[in-house]
């Protein structure tokens with residue numbers, strides 16, 4: 506796959522593979538990416554790129570300026586691994602039991618470093634490229650923390666760009682979405698408070714289990730009956746706890762929890778309001794109290810049209826129109842790059858990781874990033890930079 510890869514990047518393939526394997530062998534969880542961050546910072550510094558550490562703890566930012574233009578763009582990679590026990594047996598498998606790069610952030614980091622190295626040595630552009638290496642994409646919103654700690658005040662940019670590998674999409678292909686690409690990920694807990702009693706004397710209590718069961722059922726009408734059918738959303742109840750050891754006690758309370766996914770904040774508002782209504786109504790019907798704690802998680806990841814069109818153009822030039830997919834549906838998964846897209850225009854693309862054979866799916870214990878796409882992904886970053894910061 507050496508379609509349109511610049512020669513220096515072709516030559517750096519083995520270096521990027523070695524770097525990726527080293528990161529894969531030493532996975533670090535959210536906000537603990539010390540070794541990874543230090544490696545990234547050392548790599549950037551040794552290529553003469555102004556390097557900053559410390560945002561969100563382990564975050565690293567590189568800034569590369571050329572020419573006189575005030576234009577600036579940000580390219581972002583994530584560095585964290587997952588609490589997954591790797592089942593792969595290849596030499597670069599995780600050295601740390603129970604931790605694994607099962608989402609390919611090792612590859613994302615290596616691709617962006619490859620692009621940074623190339624741009625520092627050969628890049629033809631006028632303006633500033635900001636390389637963002639963020640911690641904690643998987644669970645704790647490292648992007649949000651970097652923003653809260655002043656990322657875009659210290660490094661002002663006109664647009665932000667992200668890329669995630671996508672198993673199932675053939676290597677050599679990319680996908681671009683105009684608009685939503687990933688969903689929000691909200692969480693909720695419902696505490697149902699009844700009145701405990703002897704199981705043989707239910708009239709003396711208020712059964713939170715029966716009320717909870719009714720709540721689980723009633724919640725199934727939120728998506729089907731309150732949303733516009735053209736608005737996609739999921740409400741999944743994934744937790745239900747009540748009772749203890751005893752078979753003869755009606756417990757005093759039940760706890761229910763789950764997740765909501767949608768592509769528009771307005772839809773999240775409608776869902777939350779419907780859940781409040783149902784909690785109040787079902788609780789009243791059963792003579793118990795039901796308290797909803799609805800927590801907004803990652804917002805929907807929504808590409809802006811102008812930037813999506815530009816990225817699509819860059820990709821079409823790089824891999825051809827047939828390999829630049831615009832027909833893929835958005836994913837109901839979530840991505841904390843959404844926080845960056847709330848601050849700045851930008852676009853998050855998927856790069857094909859190859860057919861997901863042998864369990865090579867994201868978050869699967871047999872997953873591995875595809876080394877054959879490292880230089881292709883780096884080339885996308887390079888071409889995007891040279892397009893957005895075109896030298897006069």
Ligand SMILES: [Zn+2]
Nearest residue numbers: 608609610669
């Ligand atoms: Zn990921």
Ligand SMILES: [Zn+2]
Nearest residue numbers: 608643867868
């Ligand atoms: Zn992931």
